[in-house]
Amino acid sequence: MLAERMKNFSGSQTSGMRNRARKLRAEGVHVVNFAAGELDRDTSSSIKDAVHKAIESGRTQYTDTLGIAELREQVARKVTQKTGATYTADEVGFTAGAKQALFNANFVLFQPGDEVIIPSPYWVTLPEQVRLAGATPVALPTAHNDFQINIDELAKAITPRTRGLILNTPHNPTGVVYPATTLKKVAELALQHDLVCLFDECYDELVYAPAAHHNIVKLVPEMKARTVLIGSLSKSYCMAGWRAGFFAAPQPVVKAIANLQSHIASNPSNLVQYAALTALAPINDAFVAGNLEQLHSQRDIARQLLAKIPGLPFVEPEGAFYLFPDVSSLLNKSFKGQPVENVERLAEMLLEHAHIAVVPGSAFGSDRHVRISYAIPTKEIVAGLTHLDQFVQSLS
Numbered sequence: 001m002l003a004e005r006m007k008n009f010s011g012s013q014t015s016g017m018r019n020r021a022r023k024l025r026a027e028g029v030h031v032v033n034f035a036a037g038e039l040d041r042d043t044s045s046s047i048k049d050a051v052h053k054a055i056e057s058g059r060t061q062y063t064d065t066l067g068i069a070e071l072r073e074q075v076a077r078k079v080t081q082k083t084g085a086t087y088t089a090d091e092v093g094f095t096a097g098a099k100q101a102l103f104n105a106n107f108v109l110f111q112p113g114d115e116v117i118i119p120s121p122y123w124v125t126l127p128e129q130v131r132l133a134g135a136t137p138v139a140l141p142t143a144h145n146d147f148q149i150n151i152d153e154l155a156k157a158i159t160p161r162t163r164g165l166i167l168n169t170p171h172n173p174t175g176v177v178y179p180a181t182t183l184k185k186v187a188e189l190a191l192q193h194d195l196v197c198l199f200d201e202c203y204d205e206l207v208y209a210p211a212a213h214h215n216i217v218k219l220v221p222e223m224k225a226r227t228v229l230i231g232s233l234s235k236s237y238c239m240a241g242w243r244a245g246f247f248a249a250p251q252p253v254v255k256a257i258a259n260l261q262s263h264i265a266s267n268p269s270n271l272v273q274y275a276a277l278t279a280l281a282p283i284n285d286a287f288v289a290g291n292l293e294q295l296h297s298q299r300d301i302a303r304q305l306l307a308k309i310p311g312l313p314f315v316e317p318e319g320a321f322y323l324f325p326d327v328s329s330l331l332n333k334s335f336k337g338q339p340v341e342n343v344e345r346l347a348e349m350l351l352e353h354a355h356i357a358v359v360p361g362s363a364f365g366s367d368r369h370v371r372i373s374y375a376i377p378t379k380e381i382v383a384g385l386t387h388l389d390q391f392v393q394s395l396s
């Protein structure tokens, strides 16, 4: 019954683990949820007030597909600030989450026959969206290089069919941040081979000093003409469920995206646009700074505890809110006679026997890792990593 394009196409495994953890919780089991892709904090009161006000003012109509003028101006100001390049309101758009912005960009830029390079491991959705556009995702392995891009390997992966690359920094699932030197070299290759760059910086405000986030357009201004910048309000503003994201791109790309989206979902929720207008205003800077500070201490606790568990090496995370330990030393062992066959089975066993939800690395293109999100209360981090330690000790 289903169309050919849905063959081998599956739902997001990150949502899958979240749902299973939720189900166990509903049965009364206390599950430590290391599978979350969002902070466990509430949206700020100024954002909530803005939406109440929008309701009272009757903001119930359709808006322009890519958002009300004030919001597009606000987004343009934000992107101008991030890049040091001037962006106008017609070079940006507001979407129902960064996921929609990324999908739209893939769909209007890539087509059958095109190859799109994505450093691997990758956020689960990136290659699927390339496939949905009919193009071919090409994974660029990075695990052997502490999840950093090796420029010579990237150069070798470029073929006459390569049309673009998708970069995500700070990185989900590994927590690494790409250094300026790497991004400059990547930009050089993109310019040399006429590649489009989708630059996903959904976690740009969640970087732990002394590490710093680098924007590719800021580093190499010529990249502005071939880059789609992608931003999200889900993470730093605790608005994941609101569905609020944005993008900045050359005008023809923005126009094509507006045309595409006008036939799919029209505008993102009018009310959410008013919430975003307030979220992106300076009044919320302190809220974001507070979230970063809290995550910084959670990161430090999580990495200290994880480092004490033998046989689970990990690369120091400098941004976002994930640890991505290599669990391959557990894969030839067994728990009470049951073999730990692969990372998916490990994640199932951890949920069932240690009551902790993690996301298997297979969701991100790795069969040797699991992703642990530390954007949960410190008490939960401590309890969950203690359970993980006990589970690891019990393997034979």
Ligand SMILES: Cc1ncc(COP(=O)(O)O)c(C=O)c1O
Pocket: 037, 096, 097, 098, 099, 100, 123, 168, 172, 200, 202, 231, 232, 233, 234, 240, 244, 245
């Ligand atoms: C790297 C990356 N890009 C995009 C998104 C999507 O964010 P949004 O909630 O704004 O759709 C996520 C969410 O987890 C992400 O991790």
